[in-house]
Amino acid sequence: GQQLNQSPQSMFIQEGEDVSMNCTSSSIFNTWLWYKQEPGEGPVLLIALYKAGELTSNGRLTAQFGITRKDSFLNISASIPSDVGIYFCAGQRSGNTPLVFGKGTRLSVIA
Amino acid sequence: DAGVTQSPTHLIKTRGQQVTLRCSPISGHKSVSWYQQVLGQGPQFIFQYYEKEERGRGNFPDRFSARQFPNYSSELNVNALLLGDSALYLCASSGGTGADTQYFGPGTRLTVL
Numbered sequence: 001g002q003q004l005n006q007s008p009q010s011m012f013i014q015e016g017e018d019v020s021m022n023c024t025s026s027s028i029f030n031t032w033l034w035y036k037q038e039p040g041e042g043p044v045l046l047i048a049l050y051k052a053g054e055l056t057s058n059g060r061l062t063a064q065f066g067i068t069r070k071d072s073f074l075n076i077s078a079s080i081p082s083d084v085g086i087y088f089c090a091g092q093r094s095g096n097t098p099l100v101f102g103k104g105t106r107l108s109v110i111a
Numbered sequence: 112d113a114g115v116t117q118s119p120t121h122l123i124k125t126r127g128q129q130v131t132l133r134c135s136p137i138s139g140h141k142s143v144s145w146y147q148q149v150l151g152q153g154p155q156f157i158f159q160y161y162e163k164e165e166r167g168r169g170n171f172p173d174r175f176s177a178r179q180f181p182n183y184s185s186e187l188n189v190n191a192l193l194l195g196d197s198a199l200y201l202c203a204s205s206g207g208t209g210a211d212t213q214y215f216g217p218g219t220r221l222t223v224l
Binding site: 097 | 115144146151152153154155156159161169201203205211212213214215216217218220
């Protein structure tokens with residue numbers, strides 16, 4: 001099945017550093033979402049974006065919906081150990097259509 | 112309020128067997144979607160149900176089937192299990208109308224031996 005192109009695949013960073021990851025698609029999505037998944041758990045919604053160009057924050061997390069509607073970015077500022085996990089982007093064509101996911105970015109934070 | 116619940120948490124089956132996974136959506140949500148997540152990949156869409164009707168189906172064989180009950184809970188059935196069916200099966204619930212956000216349950220880890 002289709003998957004979005006998500007990069008980087010994995011990151012090892014020092015505590016306190018900022019993190020950036022992105023997601024691209026060959027087709028347009030009208031909603032972009034970012035989820036975090038920890039071992040043995042389901043994905044937890046972090047940020048939802050509904051409008052091209054939108055920039056939304058949730059605490060230390062900031063995400064942007066690309067103007068072309070084919071990409072999205074997630075930034076995490078001042079990383080802490082509990083940020084460890086796999087971050088997934090997901091695109092949705094309209095409100096009731098299935099989510100299309102990226103392969104995830106695995107984040108490791110070194111204290 | 113309780114989130115999305117799934118049962119069982121873990122399951123071990125052998126090839127050729129059949130399995131039923133269960134999901135209860137968030138109270139008030141009428142839509143349930145099922146996703147398969149194999150190790151190292153993002154979730155892949157299997158089915159979506161709204162008001163007991165199938166609204167969408169992903170690229171999965173007919174061995175996969177699902178249904179939604181009047182209380183909006185759902186079951187996913189997989190027949191004639193193959194080794195490749197080993198995965199985390201995720202259920203997501205949403206209101207079902209408009210710009211709905213999908214909220215995921217903890218998943219059922221299926222291992223096929």
